[in-house]
Structure formats: structure tokens, C-alpha cells
Amino acid sequence: MAETSLPLRHFGDIRYALLQRQEIALVDVREEASYADGHPLFAVNIPLSKLEIEILNRIPRLSTPVTLYDNGEGLAQVAARRLIALGYGNVALLAGGLQGWREAGGELFIDVNSPSKAFGELVESRAHTPSLAAEEVNALLQSGEPVVVLDSRRFDEYQTMSIPGGISVPGAELVLRAKDLAPSPETKIIVNCAGRTRSIIGTQSLVNAGVRNPVYALRNGTIGWTLAGLALEHQQSRRYGEVSETAQLQAARSAREVADRAGVKRIKLADLAALQQQTQRTVYLFDVRDAEEYAAGHLPKARHVPGGQLVQETDHYASVRGATIVLIDDKKARAEMSASWLAQMGWDVAVVDDASRESFTARGDWKPAVPPLSELPEVEPTELAAWLEAGDTQVLDFTTSANYAAGHIPGAAWLQRSLLTLQGDAALPKAERYVVTCGSSLLARYAVEELTALTGKPVTVLKGGNAAWRAAGLPVEQGETRLLQRRDDRYRRPYEGTDNSAAAMQAYLEWEYGLIAQLDRDGTHGFNVLTLHA
Structure with missing residues (x-):
């Protein structure tokens, strides 16, 4: 489909909508690694490969003005067709794509969650959020003074690496839990994350809520700790306990005032x-x-x-x-x-x-809304094992590349659905029959129709996906054994994991320091930081 066969929205249209606080969804349909290389401030990443399982939850109103773009790959046109088929009635392409945005003078932001990270830098600048360097925090911990370290990340991130003695208290829990975790107002509270944003927001939350303790952000988080040559803990499980009634009431009152x-x-x-x-x-x-x-x-x-x-x-x-x-x-x-x-x-x-x-009458986990599919042919894990033994079947795994590398069905090839758009059946191993899978086979189901049309071969869904294969006690292999494309489905974050280079961590910090200047150049953020004496 040529770009001109769909409505276009220009840089000026998007900018006007943002400044007027009108509803706008600007969607980058490339994979996350490409998105992280550069995108408009308020562009969101919904890759074409995951469109069906994310779109109804992230853009729930079908009449929302949706503007799609890529960087010339042709993915946005395909995404537009799919959205229109799902009932979205106000879909357009960004004129000129990402290059058009750049040529019109639009600012490009790298990394992910850029609005929140830029906002965090603005908060520190305007509210003068107190912080301490890693060396100062380490000296405090060694001094015997009363001090608690509260880690404001998700619990799984905390378990990967943490400050010695740190307790997992994800950001929104801080004001609720601080009084019980540091009952004496003399106790110093240190808030950390992996980098900067959640340390700043968590610390400023406690300050804004009037917590009586001295509160400081660990400057640059676990990155700063590592760059200072200090050792981190791993696989810790310290978490907050039940909140006392007094702490709950006081936190609710303070938070409401804020x-x-x-x-x-x-x-x-x-x-x-x-x-x-x-x-x-x-x-x-x-x-x-x-x-x-x-x-x-x-x-x-x-x-x-x-x-x-x-x-x-x-x-x-x-x-x-x-x-x-x-x-x-x-x-x-x-x-x-x-x-x-x-x-x-x-x-x-x-x-x-x-x-x-x-x-609260509903129970269980949240269930995402997904487009309906007609009934599809399925195969049980044990039957698939027999097919694979016969040698005429190719498994195509649409899970995340990280999950694939961690363990997959022997002989399965990994790809993303966008590869089918870019290369068609030329990208696929030849076989008489294909079986699609992912973690649960939910995402894989949406590839069946396209694969059938491309290959002319029978395409079957593994019932229950990779989880069912493992549950049946069938063998798995590990590693990047059969990648059909590069692993660009997830941007490698410099603040996650324990094997990042010092240069990558330092470069990430330098980028965060420059975000306020980028906000000024962009001019569309609409942020308004609350200060104590405002």
C-alpha cells in the first residue's frame, strides 16, 4: 500500500495536538531496539509483531486519532491496514515517517520511557531533590548510624542486584511503608534504583509527603555504586511487611495533601x-x-x-x-x-x-483484551514430538528472543512476525508443515493466516505453547541455535543486569543529564513540577 493511499498527519499536526492537550497516539511500529535509537518524545512503541496483543489495551477507544510511523521499512502501512480491520476509524501515517519528523525540526529522544526519565531530571533540577554519592552512602552504612536503604524498583529488578542491606519497596509503596521501616525520625532513608529516575521520584515523594526523616537519593543508583567500585548484593529477598494502621492513616493524609x-x-x-x-x-x-x-x-x-x-x-x-x-x-x-x-x-x-x-469483586490476574480469532488447528506437545521425529515439520517460535535463548523446542527457529512482512517466505526454513508457538501460543496464533498464505503449507498451533511443552516433560535446548533475524525485539538497557560495561553505564548517565536541554528544544512536554513552596 502506498503511503498516499492513507491519510497523512504532519509534524505540525502532532505538535499542535500535544500543545493543546488533545488526544493523540503517535505509534512507532518498529521493534524496541530501533525505537530506542531515536523517536519523538511522546511516541509510544507498539511493534507490528505484537500489534494485536497490545493495541486494544494501550489504545482502547477505536475513534482515537492514531498516527503510525516507521523509518522507511514499510511496516506502518501494514499496521494501518490491521488497525482499520480491527475497527479503528481515525488512522493516519506520519508524513515522511521518522525522517519526516527529523526534517521538520522535531527533536528525537533515545532509550525507552523517555518522557518519564526526562521528567525525573526536571524534578531534581526544580525541586532540588537531595542526594548522596555512592561513596557517601557506603560510608554511612559502615558508620553504624541508623540508616535504611529502600530500593524503589520492581522486586525482580531488586533481586538481580541491590545495595548491601537494601529492602525492596517499589516506588508507590514508599510513602505508605516508610514510617514502619524507619520509625525513628533520626534514621536516614536512602532511596535507590538502577539509575536515576526512580531514585529521584521516590526520594521526592517522601520529601513532598513531609516524612520527618532525612531522605536522600542514591545518586545514579546501582550504576553509580558500580562505577565507584563498590560491591552489590544479588538474589536478596528483603521486602516490606504489613503496614501499621497508624502509618497507613498518616500516609493517606499526607499523600492526599500532595x-x-x-x-x-x-x-x-x-x-x-x-x-x-x-x-x-x-x-x-x-x-x-x-x-x-x-x-x-x-x-x-x-x-x-x-x-x-x-x-x-x-x-x-x-x-x-x-x-x-x-x-x-x-x-x-x-x-x-x-x-x-x-x-x-x-x-x-x-x-x-x-x-x-x-x-473489589473480580479475582485473579489481569487479562488483556485481544482481537477474536476463528478456531485454528492445534497439536498437543506429545504429538508434535512425534512429528518432529518424523522430520517433516518446522517449529517457528514467536516468543521473545530472551525466552528463546533461555530454552526452546529443539530445532525451533526464532523470528518476529514483522520478518514475514519484510521478507515473506524467503525468510523461512523449508518444510512440509509448520507449527507455531510462543510462551502460551497467544501471539503465535495471529501469525497462522499470514504464514498459510505465504507458504501454502499446513500451519498448526502448539496447544498451550512452550509452557505446555515443558509441562509435558519434553526436552528443550538453550542458546541462539536458529535465529532467523537479529535480536532487536528488546533494547538492551544499560542499567539492567550485571554485565554492562562501565562505558555504557557512564554514557547512559550522560544522556540522562542532557534530557532537560532536550525538553527545552522539544517544547511540548507540559510538565509542571510541584515544589514545596509553590
Whole structure:
């Protein structure tokens, strides 16, 4: 499909919508590694290869103005056709793609979650968030003075590497849990993440909420700790415990005051029901409690996103800039503090005021909305093993490259669905029959029709996916044994894992330091940082 056969939106159209706070979804359909090489500030990454399993949750209103782009690969046109087939009625291409944005004078940001990271730098600059260098924190820990280190990342990130003695307290939990973890106001509180953003936001949350303890961000997080030549711990499991009633009430009161100052709205459950029924505005409903609380009971249609991650990865969950975000938390403080940050980031945000455990009638994990598929042929794992033994079947694995390398069906080839768009059947190993799989086979199902048309061969879904194969006790192999393309489905973050080079970590920090200047050049952010004396 030629670009001219679809409506175009220009750089000026997008910029105007952002400045006017109109709803806009600017979607980069390339893989994450390419997206991280450069994209507009408020562009969100929804790769063509995962479009069907993400789009209805990230852009839930079908009349939202959606603008798609790539960098000349031809992926955006295919994505547009798929969105139109799903019922999206206001789909356009970005004129000139990424190059057109650049030529029009648009600023490009690298890495992922750029709006949140740039906002964090702005917060530190304007609020003068207190921080200590790694060497100073290490000296404190060795001194015997009362000090606690609170790690504001996800628990799995904390387990990978942590500051010695650190306790896992993901960002939105900090104000709620700090009093119990540091009951004496003399105890110094150090907040860390892997880099800068969540350390800054977590520390400033405690400052804004009026915590009496001295509070400091660990400057540059575990990156700064590593660059200082200090040793990290690994596979730790220290976590916060139950919150006391006194701490909960005090945190809720303090957090509400902060949210009020930030301009957070308050609604009742009846107001939420009315918001969900209207069709003129995109509304996201997020439950910001921890995973165990959510699974035990939550409001129907509420998506679980811990508050700290929502502030850090807002673009991933609320992919329509200008939409309304509604937060729920029966203990109040987590929703109030998360909402206060989202409001400062330019979002229209509200907290449900009368949410309680009695309202939480749904159980279990959140289930994403996906487009319906007609019934597809399936094969049980044991039968597939027999097919593979016969030698006429090729397994195509559409899982993440990391999962594939960690363990896959012997002989399976790894690819992303976008490869089929770019190269067609020329990219595929020849076989008389293909079996598609991924972790659960959900994503793989959406490749069946395209593969059948490309190859003219029978295409079958592995029932239950790779998880069912393992559960059946069948063998797996590890490593990059049969990659049909480069591993560009995930950008390698310099602040994750334990094997990053010092040069990569330092370069990442230098990039973060420069984000405020980029915000100034871009001019569309709409951020408004709350200061204590504002």
C-alpha cells in the first residue's frame, strides 16, 4: 500500500495536538531496539509483531486519532491496514515517517520511557531533590548510624542486584511503608534504583509527603555504586511487611495533601461508571496496589500496574497522550502519590475516593483484551514430538528472543512476525508443515493466516505453547541455535543486569543529564513540577 493511499498527519499536526492537550497516539511500529535509537518524545512503541496483543489495551477507544510511523521499512502501512480491520476509524501515517519528523525540526529522544526519565531530571533540577554519592552512602552504612536503604524498583529488578542491606519497596509503596521501616525520625532513608529516575521520584515523594526523616537519593543508583567500585548484593529477598494502621492513616493524609496541591481530581465509583460508558474520551483505569492485593480482589476492568512502574513507564500503559487516567487503591496513599506525579507530568488524572475492598469483586490476574480469532488447528506437545521425529515439520517460535535463548523446542527457529512482512517466505526454513508457538501460543496464533498464505503449507498451533511443552516433560535446548533475524525485539538497557560495561553505564548517565536541554528544544512536554513552596 502506498503511503498516499492513507491519510497523512504532519509534524505540525502532532505538535499542535500535544500543545493543546488533545488526544493523540503517535505509534512507532518498529521493534524496541530501533525505537530506542531515536523517536519523538511522546511516541509510544507498539511493534507490528505484537500489534494485536497490545493495541486494544494501550489504545482502547477505536475513534482515537492514531498516527503510525516507521523509518522507511514499510511496516506502518501494514499496521494501518490491521488497525482499520480491527475497527479503528481515525488512522493516519506520519508524513515522511521518522525522517519526516527529523526534517521538520522535531527533536528525537533515545532509550525507552523517555518522557518519564526526562521528567525525573526536571524534578531534581526544580525541586532540588537531595542526594548522596555512592561513596557517601557506603560510608554511612559502615558508620553504624541508623540508616535504611529502600530500593524503589520492581522486586525482580531488586533481586538481580541491590545495595548491601537494601529492602525492596517499589516506588508507590514508599510513602505508605516508610514510617514502619524507619520509625525513628533520626534514621536516614536512602532511596535507590538502577539509575536515576526512580531514585529521584521516590526520594521526592517522601520529601513532598513531609516524612520527618532525612531522605536522600542514591545518586545514579546501582550504576553509580558500580562505577565507584563498590560491591552489590544479588538474589536478596528483603521486602516490606504489613503496614501499621497508624502509618497507613498518616500516609493517606499526607499523600492526599500532595495530590490536592498537584491538582488531582476526585471521583466516586458512580462517576467512574459514567466515564467508562462514554465514548468521547479515552479513560484508563489502573489499580496501583501490589500484585498480591490485586489478585485477591480488584475492581472489574481495572488493570494492575504498580504505581511506581506506572510513573516510570507511563507511555507503555497509557499510550494515548491527552487521555484521562483513573487510579484505585483502598489504602489511598499509593494512588494519591502516583496521581500527584502523573498530574505534574501533564495528565488529566483522578483518584477513586470511595474504593474499598468491598468494591473489589473480580479475582485473579489481569487479562488483556485481544482481537477474536476463528478456531485454528492445534497439536498437543506429545504429538508434535512425534512429528518432529518424523522430520517433516518446522517449529517457528514467536516468543521473545530472551525466552528463546533461555530454552526452546529443539530445532525451533526464532523470528518476529514483522520478518514475514519484510521478507515473506524467503525468510523461512523449508518444510512440509509448520507449527507455531510462543510462551502460551497467544501471539503465535495471529501469525497462522499470514504464514498459510505465504507458504501454502499446513500451519498448526502448539496447544498451550512452550509452557505446555515443558509441562509435558519434553526436552528443550538453550542458546541462539536458529535465529532467523537479529535480536532487536528488546533494547538492551544499560542499567539492567550485571554485565554492562562501565562505558555504557557512564554514557547512559550522560544522556540522562542532557534530557532537560532536550525538553527545552522539544517544547511540548507540559510538565509542571510541584515544589514545596509553590
